[in-house]
Amino acid sequence: MSAHSLSVEGPLFIADHGALDFLNTVAQLDGQPYDFWLSDDDVRHWLALAGLAAAPDTPMFSDDALLHEARRLRDTIRQLVRQRKAGDTPDPAALNRYLSAAVSHQQLVADRQGGLSIKRIYDGKTPVQLLAPVAELAASLLAETHFELVRECEHPDCTLWFYDRTKSHRRRWCSMALCGNRAKVARFRQQRK
Structure with missing residues (x-):
């Protein structure tokens, strides 16, 4: 472009x-x-824009650990999508690493009009945990769409x-x-x- x-x-x-x-x-x-992610903050910003931010007490990580994991997950998802598009059966092991790290709970949330909804809150103590909701989206894309x-x-x-x-x-x-x-x-x- x-x-x-x-x-x-x-x-x-x-x-x-x-x-x-x-x-x-x-x-x-x-x-x-062009990579929109150059730092952990860029990845956090993307997660927030996507509505996938973890619990508010998410710790800061050192040495661009979140950036490294996000790029690794992105490469994993891209490879799985390309394999599936080619008609091959992708190996889910790399994605399952992120899925198995997911720690979450549901929370009942009230909006301003008094309506109720259920929101899933993810733990984000590690970069892999913080990226677990993206891995869940990818798994759904690969298996359920x-x-x-x-x-x-x-x-x-x-x-x-x-x-x-x-x-x-x-x-x-x-x-x-x-x-x-x-x-x-x-x-x-x-x-x-």
């Missing part, structure tokens, strides 16, 4: 599935991979993934604003030549 089409201000949430949004924290910028609707953007310069929730299941682009319009403009210019 070119610099004018991808903002480096923050990660993209355009995939219609949290595990794929997690993968999309690496995108193409001027033909080069209509996996044929998991797609990679068709734009040749894009590496983003999405879950096609459109009625016709014909979504081709990560986003019309990012890649769909660029493809239309390129096709129009080609036709005019």
Whole structure:
């Protein structure tokens, strides 16, 4: 994606599935991979934006431990998605490491209008525990969704993934604003030549 089409201000949430949004924290910028995560704080910020933040007393980790684990989990999920898309049976061992670390409980939460909902609260004493909700999203994506609707953007310069929730299941682009319009403009210019 070119610099004018991808903002480096923050990660993209355009995939219609949290595990794929997690993968999309690496995108193409001027033909080069751009990682939205450069520190533990970047990962914490992404988790908060995704609604996956752990209990408020989450400790700080040393030496970019959370960043390292988040990138490791992202690579694991990407490999599993690619294997599944290729029709292979992925080895779940690496993902199961994160799933087995999950420690959580449910909490009843009241909203301002008096409505009640149940929220799952995750422990985040270690980086692996903090990432457990992402691992759960990935496991659900791999095992419980209509996996044929998991797609990679068709734009040749894009590496983003999405879950096609459109009625016709014909979504081709990560986003019309990012890649769909660029493809239309390129096709129009080609036709005019």
